[in-house]
Amino acid sequence: MNDIFYIENYINNIEKRPLFLTGDAMNILSEFPNNSIDCCITSPPYWGQRSYEGGGIGMENNVKDYINNLLEITNEIKRVLKPEGSFWLNIGDTYENKSLVGVPWRTALQMTDKQNWVLRNSIIWNKHKGGMDSANDRLRNVHENVFHFVKCSKGYYYNDTAIRSNPRQTIVKNGSVISATGVSGVSYKRKIELSTALTEEERKHALESLNEVLKRVTSGEITDFRMIIRDQHRATHSDKEQVSGRAKELILKGFYFLFYNPNGTLPSDVWDIIPEDTHKRKKHYAPYPEDLCRIPILATCPENGIILDPFCGTGTTNKVAYELNRKSIGIDISDEYLDIAQKRFTQLKFAIEEYYD
Numbered sequence: 001m002n003d004i005f006y007i008e009n010y011i012n013n014i015e016k017r018p019l020f021l022t023g024d025a026m027n028i029l030s031e032f033p034n035n036s037i038d039c040c041i042t043s044p045p046y047w048g049q050r051s052y053e054g055g056g057i058g059m060e061n062n063v064k065d066y067i068n069n070l071l072e073i074t075n076e077i078k079r080v081l082k083p084e085g086s087f088w089l090n091i092g093d094t095y096e097n098k099s100l101v102g103v104p105w106r107t108a109l110q111m112t113d114k115q116n117w118v119l120r121n122s123i124i125w126n127k128h129k130g131g132m133d134s135a136n137d138r139l140r141n142v143h144e145n146v147f148h149f150v151k152c153s154k155g156y157y158y159n160d161t162a163i164r165s166n167p168r169q170t171i172v173k174n175g176s177v178i179s180a181t182g183v184s185g186v187s188y189k190r191k192i193e194l195s196t197a198l199t200e201e202e203r204k205h206a207l208e209s210l211n212e213v214l215k216r217v218t219s220g221e222i223t224d225f226r227m228i229i230r231d232q233h234r235a236t237h238s239d240k241e242q243v244s245g246r247a248k249e250l251i252l253k254g255f256y257f258l259f260y261n262p263n264g265t266l267p268s269d270v271w272d273i274i275p276e277d278t279h280k281r282k283k284h285y286a287p288y289p290e291d292l293c294r295i296p297i298l299a300t301c302p303e304n305g306i307i308l309d310p311f312c313g314t315g316t317t318n319k320v321a322y323e324l325n326r327k328s329i330g331i332d333i334s335d336e337y338l339d340i341a342q343k344r345f346t347q348l349k350f351a352i353e354e355y356y357d
Ligand SMILES: C[S@@+](CC[C@H](N)C(=O)[O-])C[C@H]1O[C@@H](n2cnc3c(N)ncnc32)[C@H](O)[C@@H]1O
Pocket: 023, 024, 025, 026, 042, 043, 044, 045, 046, 052, 053, 054, 055, 056, 057, 285, 286, 287, 288, 310, 311, 312, 313, 314, 315, 316, 317, 331, 332, 333, 334, 337
């Protein structure tokens, strides 16, 4: 049975257990149907950092060849992703003749410029600790990039609610309902009443609107807000009405409101995640932490969707995908790493089954 049979069968089936395929990512990806994958998350071998069991990319003599090889694969990923799909790329940098090469951004810019990917976020993964670093003429390197690309600028799948932090609730203080961050409206009322920058009519309108918003806080419809008042506060982005709709509102009406999302705030683009501890391992592989996959999976792969990791190594992406009820396909050139991935997954499967027994 060849890979195409397994791939198409897996895609069209409801089986959640990951499908692991051994071989070169480029060769195996070429067997995938177009528009069949919801989300791809991967960390390819970094340039010139280590040689893996089975060889593979990363050992090219110069960075140009490395990026070209990687671009062939990102092109194939684009083909197999559904139009609403996402691609999360974790990629590390390196030094050459004492100069930082800039591999992550060189790759990302070629992807946007030559392959028309839309780059939605550049995430800084703050690892807090770096590897052993003997340099004493520069700072320690403790971050890596994770890029979020989509195929189309509009209509891509993004479940923001799945990754928002728990919303803060309104508070009752001295018998009155106040917003989650303690806004009671008293200070805004005073500012409006004393304002010389608002006309009498504008003051009246501002007070009425504020009372309406406070009613919505009391009823629990919104948990927090801010009021921006002419000459008391600055417009949030720019004072120029040509640039900012809010600045225009401030000029025309004298005030506007900012409402906080009742479902909580979105995570930022700096992620503090401690790397996996690789010191105790016999083999020299480089798994990324499970937490690196959670936001990408929850936000950009629907439940029952399919995740792909073309450099899956020990199957971290696939393990988290299974835990979060998603199907996944992992490809790696090394049989030995896929063996670890299978074992890891089997342990997880037993643990989950025991839990539900
Ligand atoms: C940085 S590691 C990925 C680690 C993985 N994220 C994990 O958590 O275990 C990169 C992987 O790419 C694999 N690899 C290198 N060249 C490859 C190629 N041409 N095709 C498929 N896999 C390849 C290596 O064997 C290695 O497991």
